[in-house]
Amino acid sequence: MSVMPSTAGPKRAVMEDPAATYRQRIAGELVMRETIDRRHGNVVAGRIVCLLATVGAAALAPRTAAAGVAAVGAAVFVVLTVVIARLEEQLRLRQRTLAYYEQGLARVEERWMDTAPRGEAYADPHHLYAADLDLFGRGGLFGLLCVAQTEAGRSTLADWLKAPADVAQVAWRQGAVRELSGMLALREQMWECGHQVEQEVQRDRLTAWISAPARAASPLVRGAALLLGLSAIPAAWCVLSAWLLPALAIFGAQAAFAMTYRKLTEEVSQRAAHRARELQTVASLVERVERARFACPALQELQQELHGELLARRRVRRLIWLVEWMDARRNPYFAMVSAPLLLGTQLALAIESWRTQHASMISRWVAAVATLEALSCLATYSYEHPENVFPELLADAPRPRLSAQGLGHPLLPAATMVRNDVALGEVQLLLITGSNMSGKSTLLRAVGANAVLAFAGAPVCARAMTLTPLAIGGTIRTSDSLQEGVSRFFAEIRRIRGVVGLAERSPFTLFLLDEILAGTNSHDRQQGGEAIVRALLDHGAIGLVTTHDLSLAQLAESLQPRARNAHFEDLLKDDRLVFDFTLRPGIVNRSNALDLMRLVGLKV
Template sequence: TRAGEEVLARWLLGPAPPDEARERQQSAGELRERLDLREDLAVLGEDARAGVHAEALAGWAMAPPILDPGAARIAASALPVLLAASLAVWVWTGVGLPALVAGICQAVYGRRLRSRVLRVLREMEHPAHDLALLAAVLQRIEREPLSSARLRRLRAALDVAGQPPSRSIRALDRLAGFADSRDHLLVRALGPLVLYGTQVALAVEAWRRRSGAAAGRWIEAVGEIEALGSLAGYAYEHPADPFPELLDGGAVFQAEGLGHPLLPEAACVRNDVRLGTDLRLLIVSGSNMSGKSTLLRTVGVNAVLAMAGAPVRARRLRMTGAAVGATIRVTDSLQDGKSRFYAEITRLRQFVDLTPGPPPLLFLFDELLQGTNSHDRRLGAEAILRGLVRRGAIGLITTHDLALTEIAAVLAAPAANVHFEDHFEEGRMTFDYRLRPGVVEKSNALELMRSVGLEV
């Protein structure tokens, strides 16, 4: 459903505290083997996705009452009884004045409420239809025995006064059926005698008072269970990918056999990445196409998956919660009058504002400050990185400019150089995408230019 998409997007966009991410891991682990449940929710969710308008539904459910629940209920109950009694008196005694007075009073009262009654019934039509679609999803969740703490809380939050949500929704569905019956000939003939439309409208208002506040919880709970099901589906389809170990405390990212989850397993080259108290910065140099930017994406994507509660593409990953800040794809803007360099430093300023957290910052800078001259770039990069490390951040930067690799020596213990390299096999340039210690010792830019026919 749309609610499920929104919950999953929210989880991926914002890091969860370690305790919450651990709960999601536990719930996703439980749902991983519930293949029937996940498939049923996927099928039922298709209908709900097309038909359920979550914001409009929640707005209707929580809107102020249109009819006075006290006086209107008493009058709507008393007037038909009074009319029936006066009609009985007329039949038995022949005195018709009480029946005439009662009929006039009821007609005046019904006329007075008519516009509000019609509004209640009209505004109920779409929410009742939406909830009927949602009921199928909720009923499927009700039938499933759940054991993890988070799933049990979600299931318990669905009930209203001890009743499961599907029963509450069926009650509203019956009221919608009664409202549709107003066009039936018998109801048209006899309905005015009992204030039929008013009775149905008052019942709808009573349903909103009793169950309306739960409608938002139902939508949110369905969305969260679907999002957990998505994490579980990923875990089921990638059984070799473990759930990460989430730590409390200062910034740590320690990965063994880390790979990009979108690369096929046969083509995925894995590397170890370790950042923490002793080593806070890795400066990654290397030739073109050797894997530097892919390494940043690999770290970033796995960090996001970990903090969302999902498995990661690694043999093992231990990390603390972190805010991921990346400058992997920064562009200029003709419309805004901003150069690429200005766009980059504006984003860097945002990352500086995120430190020292919580949570700590995990930064991933691709070709840091490449839009300026080498001298200013060297000084600016050193100052920015020194400040981030001092504020407790950890991260990686990539560079072709070997002058930036000198920053590791200036920062000493908290920083280190690593690199990727290429080599030639039978006249062809090849890459092994293995991360090695130290600074790259050669460049392949000229060879690449020659390979595409440029005379250099």
């Protein structure tokens, strides 16, 4: 039978309680922050005392000793200022670490929905399952998973959720996720690296910057720029000596050279600062990974791609140094010096040379950081849900298959979650009937969401799960569009056409059709629904269909053994509807629509 009582399956070994660990770390961070804050207050008070004491001592000291007293006091004041700056940086670090564990505890305690990233920028209204399975938006799967601090990492995670990976790629990710889930310190450090700067790593913009056509000047041009810049010194001497013609000739040559590269200088000045700060974050993350020790081949492979990049931050520091000098030209006093030295042009040429020289390295960095952050998201989810299991993917199965024991919805609270068993393979279709609010749509979303997790490389909300590669398509949440002039029914059949198209291209398709053709009359629903279901099954696809129309439920009987009926039921008890959300074989034998109408006060 494809519908069975839930049975226990294998669990992963639980190494530690994530909630207890997070609480312990939070308590430790609070103690450390309080200690540093107290020390910071003492040093600030000491600096004030130092300032007052220095002023008083210098005023009271003999004139010959006043300068020495002031110098000693100033030196102590500077040292205390440096100490204060370091303590403030430690406080910021402790605050970032505290935020990491507080957010983790909020996820474990199911308080994450209002503060988690929604990922709405990655939503596609025409995607065949993203909206149906609540991938994005408030309380979506993306928000539960995402701890990435850079746009590159978030974008990669969104891509993994929207596009199922093949078996080899899933196995690669699973290996990395298994190991990273036990590396809490590394995941915390990666989060802090991305969180410590305001500038996010914009993957598309950074990639566009490094892949832009090379405009690096030849050594001859850069040498000419340097010589022309240095010629400002003899030009100034000529002006002071009243030799105006040589000075005008030098300044004219400088102006002509600067105008030639004016456009390049302006573009570099506008773009390089943002990209440099992004690369500072990327380089920090690369160094963390380069220094880590991994056992699984997946992470070793990723680390090997970055081999030799341990000096990443040193290379980026040179770019930061160039950019800071470029920004300094905005100071009007510094501009008076930088203009005759052609500093802007020289810096623009140097930055472009840096970009061209390191383009391939930056590409590796961005790809590695994006992948690592996405893996860290899945590893964090794995760590925080030790009861979940990694699914088994079948690479060479002759037909599509999905089998899950104790399947639950990953977005539902554990206290209210009801688990069910689902098996699709030889039985290609489960046609599910049931009353309103009984759990039909939730089951479809549970199957789909766990399939998405499985193909992303994450553990699933089940006691055991086995499946083949599957393309996913669903019509669970469709709506009309006033702007496009599309009714809800037309939106549904257009989406169904896309799902059938998936099955036409590959029999390894999972379809999830909720309340199929509910927007039309019973006759058309029965005839159209039967044609759609038969087409999907004839192409070899597997899936679930829900309906209130009991006449359509007869279709499963005629399609045996390829199809089975299943249902959810409810009980009216003391003028109150009671649901157990348990999937049972067969067709439902009662409806609750009239009961619901009466419960809300309608006289029917």
